[in-house]
Amino acid sequence: MIGNDVIDILQSRQESNWQRKGFLEKLFTVEEQALITKALNPEIRVWILWSMKEAAYKIYNRQTKIRAYIPQKLVCSLVSESNNSISGKVSCLGTVYYTQTFIDKEYLHTIAVNHPAQWDTVIEIEKKNVAKDQHGIPFLSADPSPNRQNVSVSNHGRFEKVVGFKA
Numbered sequence: 001m002i003g004n005d006v007i008d009i010l011q012s013r014q015e016s017n018w019q020r021k022g023f024l025e026k027l028f029t030v031e032e033q034a035l036i037t038k039a040l041n042p043e044i045r046v047w048i049l050w051s052m053k054e055a056a057y058k059i060y061n062r063q064t065k066i067r068a069y070i071p072q073k074l075v076c077s078l079v080s081e082s083n084n085s086i087s088g089k090v091s092c093l094g095t096v097y098y099t100q101t102f103i104d105k106e107y108l109h110t111i112a113v114n115h116p117a118q119w120d121t122v123i124e125i126e127k128k129n130v131a132k133d134q135h136g137i138p139f140l141s142a143d144p145s146p147n148r149q150n151v152s153v154s155n156h157g158r159f160e161k162v163v164g165f166k167a
Helices: 009-015 023-027 030-038 042-064 116-121
Strands: 002-008 074-081 085-092 095-103 107-113 122-124 130-132 138-140 152-156 159-165
Touching: 002 009, 002 042, 002 159, 009 042, 023 030, 023 042, 030 042, 030 074, 042 074, 042 085, 042 095, 042 107, 042 152, 095 116, 107 116, 107 152, 107 159, 116 122
Parallel strands: 002 152
Antiparallel strands: 002 107, 074 085, 085 095, 095 107, 122 159, 130 138, 152 159
């Protein structure tokens, strides 16, 4: 399964004051808050961790069909980091999701998968062939089979990303 999240950095600056009292405590564990305060760019670290949680949550929701606001139960850890990408893990109620966050000066894009072996098959897809099932979960509408290809759709501000796996 796959999940993703895109964050328009400019839009986030306009809509969210991540430095307001209680914001970090509401969304992030103590360990995650430490990752934020120790970062060279705390603002970007906030949105990286948030997008990791969102991308992993999309898989969790697809697996369980449970819609819930559970940011503290989605626990992020960083595995490796470069100038323009971060690999991480998100644990949620005993399940681990693997993430890759791509960092651009204007946006962040995080993709989550169930297993690291899936990275070789992740692709971006045009949204024109995407529909949603009765639970609001997106899939490729060009595939009428019961085993149709699931995709993940994310949009924020000026950006939209749709990802899936190679057929």
